[in-house]
Structure formats: structure tokens, C-alpha cells
Amino acid sequence: MRKALERIEPYSPGKPIEEVQRELGIREVIKLASNENPLGPSPKAIEAALSALRRVSFYPDSRGHDLKDAIARRYGLSPENVCLGNGADEIIRMLAEAFLEEGDIVLSVEPTFTQYKFAADLMGQSYMSVPLIDMQFDIDGLKDAITSRTKLIFISNPNNPTGSILRGDQLATLISFIPETALLVLDEAYADYVTDKDFQSGSRYVGPASAAPNVVVVRTFSKLYGLAGLRVGYCLGHSRIIAALERVRSPFNVNLVAQAAAIAALDDHEHVERTIALNESGKSFLYREFERLGLDYVPTEANFILVRLGARAREVCQHLLRVGVIIRSAHIFGLNEYARITIGTAGENKRLVSALEDVLPAVYGGNRREWQSLKNAL
Numbered sequence: 001m002r003k004a005l006e007r008i009e010p011y012s013p014g015k016p017i018e019e020v021q022r023e024l025g026i027r028e029v030i031k032l033a034s035n036e037n038p039l040g041p042s043p044k045a046i047e048a049a050l051s052a053l054r055r056v057s058f059y060p061d062s063r064g065h066d067l068k069d070a071i072a073r074r075y076g077l078s079p080e081n082v083c084l085g086n087g088a089d090e091i092i093r094m095l096a097e098a099f100l101e102e103g104d105i106v107l108s109v110e111p112t113f114t115q116y117k118f119a120a121d122l123m124g125q126s127y128m129s130v131p132l133i134d135m136q137f138d139i140d141g142l143k144d145a146i147t148s149r150t151k152l153i154f155i156s157n158p159n160n161p162t163g164s165i166l167r168g169d170q171l172a173t174l175i176s177f178i179p180e181t182a183l184l185v186l187d188e189a190y191a192d193y194v195t196d197k198d199f200q201s202g203s204r205y206v207g208p209a210s211a212a213p214n215v216v217v218v219r220t221f222s223k224l225y226g227l228a229g230l231r232v233g234y235c236l237g238h239s240r241i242i243a244a245l246e247r248v249r250s251p252f253n254v255n256l257v258a259q260a261a262a263i264a265a266l267d268d269h270e271h272v273e274r275t276i277a278l279n280e281s282g283k284s285f286l287y288r289e290f291e292r293l294g295l296d297y298v299p300t301e302a303n304f305i306l307v308r309l310g311a312r313a314r315e316v317c318q319h320l321l322r323v324g325v326i327i328r329s330a331h332i333f334g335l336n337e338y339a340r341i342t343i344g345t346a347g348e349n350k351r352l353v354s355a356l357e358d359v360l361p362a363v364y365g366g367n368r369r370e371w372q373s374l375k376n377a378l
């Protein structure tokens with residue numbers, strides 16, 4: 001094994017529903033742990049996938065011509081500005097493989113998506129992170145942290161696990177700091193859920209007229225389009241960056257069924273609108289209920305909410321699991337008192353709240369102050 005791999009722990013995902021059913025013998029399990037689409041896949045995508053299944057004796061189109069075309073059209077770009085990945089995860093790995101050299105530094109924030117550090121570790125290079133301030137991006141901190149050795153700067157926008165965003169003006173400022181020797185990677189896995197008018201997608205900086213050739217935008221079909229199980233992601237960038245990624249891409253990285261489903265999903269506007277509306281109403285419901293329970297949360301622009309469950313947050317997660325509610329303890333992000341909860345369907349959200357009503361007093365022995373926010377406890 002390479003020495004660099006000693007630093008890497010295998011990825012630990014949110015527990016799958018089937019595993020909880022098997023281990024605990026519970027039938028009714030809900031998963032609010034991996035920010036998947038609670039409405040399921042786009043019906044148009046399912047239809048296209050079923051029809052594509054008949055052709056799986058053939059290899060997929062290695063270049064993903066039709067899907068790249070559809071994505072490029074969506075952004076007014078050319079297919080040379082698009083690279084496809086087996087999920088956004090693979091794009092992050094490909095960026096590391098294509099760009100990191102000895103002595104390079106990967107920069108991001110803390111807490112954030114764990115795969116950025118993985119990218120640095122995989123290539124045996126250093127990782128640095130700038131702490132968020134009050135769960136928000138610290139632009140000055142990022143500026144101060146950039147050096148001539150910084151090669152990849154990963155910003156999850158909105159940020160996983162906080163749901164906070166980099167506003168358009170902050171993005172422009174950040175871009176103005178990025179040296180020519182570095183790439184700014186804007187991971188917009190959750191961008192479609194944003195309602196804040198001050199948000200701007202980094203895609204406006206990609207393209208022939210762009211003044212920022214070192215901006216890469218990463219997107220996925222796993223969230224809004226409900227295709228997490230098919231594994232399709234992509235990135236947008238200058239054709240020179242995309243050409244470098246194409247050199248490290250494995251030949252048939254996005255399978256034939258996934259390509260067909262993703263093309264169909266892009267056009268399923270009704271499913272997209274329903275998903276966003278459900279997320280908005282679920283968000284309002286959960287904000288209200290968390291406030292009623294005295295739980296602090298971070299206002300979110302994504303499809304999940306970071307909630308403070310107190311010093312025994314991990315125990316609370318374990319108890320919830322036992323009653324068939326899977327959420328994500330945020331200790332993996334270094335936030336020991338928090339959990340990240342995906343916004344579900346109305347029924348799932350209600351079930352979560354009623355489980356919390358039982359579990360919180362059980363874990364804290366009725367001492368509400370231990371989990372309740374300061375403003376409610378006083």
C-alpha cells in the first residue's frame with residue numbers, strides 16, 4: 001500500500017435503510033441522512049433508464065456526447081467545457097489526480113464536505129482549512145490562507161454540512177484573490193435549492209468570455225434530480241481544465257443507464273419544481289418545530305439542516321436509529337453537538353419531530369436545558 005494511504009480511512013456513508021431494517025428488525029425506516037431527494041427519481045428519468053436497460057449489452061458512450069451536449073446547452077457553454085463523472089465524488093478525485101503535484105496544498109473551509117481532504121490525502125499532499133465564523137464563510141481568512149503553493153481551493157456552495165452560502169459579492173472577491181497557479185472549485189451540489197437572491201452560481205465565470213479561466217463548477221444529479229444511486233455528476237470549466245480531466249477519466253465512468261436517465265431528468269421541470277417546493281415547505285415546518293423544541297439550527301440554503309442536539313448528540317442519533325429514523329451525526333465534521341438532517345417529505349418530517357420529542361427527554365433524563373438553546377432555557 002502507498003504510504004500516503006495510511007492517512008485515509010475508508011469513507012463512512014450514512015447507514016442504508018436496508019442495513020437498519022436488517023440489524024434492528026424494524027420495517028418502517030426513514031433515511032434523512034444523505035441529502036437524497038425524498039420524492040425519489042424523476043419519473044421521466046425512470047422511463048428513460050428502463051428503456052436504456054435494453055441496450056446494456058453495449059458499452060456506454062465513453063465521451064457521453066448527448067449528456068454533455070444537454071448540460072452545455074443548459075449553461076450556454078460548449079461540450080468542451082463539460083466533464084462527466086461517476087458522481088461529483090469522482091470529479092473531485094479527478095481534479096486531485098489531474099492537478100496535484102508534490103508540494104501542493106489543497107485549501108478549503110472547516111467544517112465542510114470530507115472528500116476535499118480525501119483528494120489531498122489520496123495524492124499525498126497537504127490539506128489546509130479555514131474555520132467558518134458563526135457557520136459562515138470567512139473570506140478574509142481564505143485570502144490570508146492562499147499562498148503560491150495553493151493548487152486547489154474547494155468551496156462547497158452551499159456548504160455541506162452548514163447549508164450556508166457564499167454570496168455573489170463574496171464570490172467575486174474570492175475570485176479576485178485566486179492566483180493563476182490555483183483552481184477555485186465551486187462545488188454546487190446543492191445550488192438548485194438556494195432561495196437567497198444574493199447567491200450566484202459560479203457557472204457565470206465559466207465560458208469563452210469569462211475573465212476567470214481558473215474557476216471550476218461541480219454539480220450532481222444525486223440531489224435535485226434524485227439519481228444518487230445511478231452516480232452522475234459533472235463539472236464545468238475552461239476547455240484546458242476539462243482536457244486535463246479527460247486524461248485521468250476512466251473510459252466508461254458514467255454508465256449507459258445513468259447517461260440516459262440524466263438527460264431525461266434535466267428536462268423534467270415538473271419534478272424539479274415539486275422537489276424545490278417540498279424542500280421549502282419542509283424547511284419552514286422543521287424550523288418551526290425545532291424552535292418549539294428549543295433546538296438551535298443553522299438557517300439553510302440547501303436540502304438539509306444542521307441542528308444542535310447538545311452534548312449527547314451522538315446518543316440522540318443512536319436512539320433515533322433504534323426507532324427507525326436515520327440522521328447524520330455531525331461528529332464526522334468535528335461538530336460533536338450537532339446532527340445534519342435531510343429535509344424529507346411532510347410525513348417523514350413529522351415522524352422525525354415526534355421521534356425527537358421522545359428521544360431527547362430519554363437521553364437527557366428530562367433535563368431540557370442540556371439540549372435547549374440558551375434563549376429558550378433562560
Ligand SMILES: Cc1ncc(COP(=O)(O)O)c(C=O)c1O
Nearest residue numbers: 087088089113160189220222233
Ligand atoms: C458538497 C457535496 N459535493 C459532492 C457530493 C457528492 O455527490 P455525488 O453523489 O454526485 O457523488 C456530495 C454528496 O453528499 C456533497 O454533499
